[in-house]
Amino acid sequence: MNRFAVLFQSLDGTTSSTARTLALAAYLREAPEPDRLWTIALLTGRRPRRVITAGKLAEWAAEAAGIPDWLFAESYSVAGDLAETIAAILPPAETTTNRSLSDWIATLRALSAQDEPARRAGILAAWAGLDATERFLFNKLLTGGFRMGVARGLMQRALAQATGLDEATLAHRLMGDWSPDTTTFAALITGDGAQASRPYPFCLAHPLDADPDALGDPTDWLAEWKWDGIRGQLVCRDGRVFLWSRGEELVTDRYPEIVAAAQALPEGTVLDGEILGWAGAPLPFATLQRRIGLKTVSRRTLAEVPVIFMAYDLLEADSTDLRPQPFATRRAALEALATDLPPELPLSPLARFDDWATLAAHRQAARDRGAEGVMLKQRTSPYHAGRKRGDWWKWKLDPFSLDAVLIYAQAGHGRRAGLYTDFTFALWDGPALVPVAKAYSGLTDAEFAEITRWVRAHTTDRFGPVRQVVPELVFELGFEGIAESPRHKSGLALRFPRMLRWRRDKPAAEADRIETARALLAHPAPRAYL
């Protein structure tokens, strides 16, 4: 744990990504192999099974520190992180041990099989033998949520430095359904322990902020609609079908209609595409959302929210990796494949254009089709691993916006602990304000600090951690879509709401009315076009 704690400190102790990459690369060269593997797993979001609930941990820590529960709660609300709070309040360690990371994980595993008193004893004994940083990390193992600010790209760079392999290869090897229980460092990274289910790293587009003129000759490019669903990858290998979401979650069981349709795909095929709610035309994202959390889908939901997999790209055919080939070639192969597929696996249609003005018109009309804008792909581009500038662009429509009144505020966590950053906004409905959206991004730290002071001085009521404030401040909210939603008091659901700016110039009385938001709904309904 000591070596892992030192790694954590060097990652946490600098904001320079070069220094962080170096530190991680050094660790990945030198640490024992099982620790390396666990570190990669933890930093890419794979964690051991939860041994104990957060509530129990808090209770035991407060007891061990000799403080009442309410004081623990106060401390937690200030520190904003459970693992950190526990590490800080416990009395300093009596002894120190130097056991490896994987050794500690094995201990946790063993604990999870035992009864509660034994788990309690095991955890208290662990706390007593770890210094503050190790304790914090141990608590993170217990509570999950290991981020350490190591993005996937940084992990790949560090691994590339440590192993001499190239980043794209590593990006691919880190994908998919592996755990330190089912593989070894050698098999995962340097050998070829590929599983049938393993997806490819998604190729991501950069937003296009300026006019597309700068992209040169329009005939070098192909355009498609940018659909508002869940980006996914459909993998057919070994006679089985695997559906991955972009968050690298295996969602095969949630979309049986797609899996059934995928039986029509030949062995050794991988498609990139979009999981979309579809009833002759795209359903709003809010509707698709009803299926996102469902592990098993009822007949009724299947009927109400049917989904399709709109195919964008062909990454593998006949068990051959097509990613290095030009997009135009892959697209032609995809078109040939798509001719015999069931309707649940449609081909993403091209938005044809000969000049940029035509493309701009397509983009303007995107909302009529239920799309968010257009995607531009260079004909010659390979399927990159990750976000690479230059070959793929997303050109979205300008967001909707509304001026709304701040009515509730809640403190953030982590970096934003102690700052009020999570806000609820309302619009006027007659003389009343009805909540329409929650948003917590889009302002600067200085603005959040200023609003935090304001919130403290203008609180009118408290509901747990939520403060109700004097309805005075107005913010311009941007959002990508709006749909009817019986679950919300306002009857509306905004998609990706965020704060565009603080309207210091606007009194609350001049904020928008709910009718204005409803009018955005009245936008021509998406029509079928296939």
Added chain:
Amino acid sequence: MARTKAASVDVKCSIRAPLPKLSAPCKACSTGPPPARRYDQVMARNPVLHLTERGLYCPAGDFFIDPWRPVPRALITHGHSDHARTGHGAYLATHAALPVMRHRLGPITAEGICYAETRRIGGAIVSFHPAGHVPGSAQIRVQVAGEVWVVSGDYKTGGDAISTPFEPVPCDTFITECTFGLPVFRWQPEAAVMAEINRWWAENRAAGRISLIGAYAFGKAQRLLAGLDPGIGSILTHGAVEATNAVLRAQGLALPETRQVTIEVSAKTHPGALVIAPPAALAGPWARRFGPAATAFASGWMALRGHRRRYGVDRGFVLSDHADWAGLNAAVVATGATRVLATHGYTAAFARWLEGRGLQAGVLETAFGQTEDETAE
């Protein structure tokens, strides 16, 4: 323009309407702290000190302690701006506190007093006692008809190289700050932190980088100076820090050689140097002359990762001029006080905690310090 007024309300300089002092419940255990009592609920009939719109007032002696609005007669614990404000008729502070106060406040009518020297003011006997916070900082003891109250000002119980060490003063009522009055705050010994800072500086120097460290101009900056190893390289200072250095050096405080950053100074002229500047200067254009420097901040708030990350510095060194949780508790016990009033920090939680330990405790809403979580001390 109601908009502008609301948005720029200055919490620090106004007495807030008493808001409910309940704090947010914890997601983990969903219990909120029981509300702490306000000071008037635990106050005796004729208190030695009581709260007015202008600050803490002693009727028997007709004086104020660290008032935040102009008053005829002010007793000042120390020179930080939330305690020593302009506009009072007459000031009384320790001899050691006066030079910095004069430097910051300009011409004032002020009188000095030694630590432990007693003085009668009207019906009150007052004396000043070391608080260990910054050079010259004091707790103020006020005795009226056999009843003793002590106002802690800001204090720390762990020693440093520049301030007279904290001494507990026995009293009946102790008005204590509690900037870090939660059990998550636990300091390491100063020597260990200074060793870390020196190591950080040496590493940066070896890597050919300037080390930029944010520290308040009065107190923290000199404490750092006293603990830095001048053998590592040259030490540069921001003008605000250097001006305070000059005042304290003139008082006889020994500090290592420093060079004020001027237009000619850059990473080229002083490679590998360590630069001490007020936190605000680190983020601004002033710091750009040093190129891609390693940045750090020295403050008790750096004990929390959230604060450190929000500050956007590479390193956070946990070095505070206030007492940590253990220090606060030890100080309270050492006074033998039966009544404790908490101010300046996590007041509700600290008061409630003390009440749980059998003391009469309450919250005193003053204008000292910052709101609970700003990165300031």
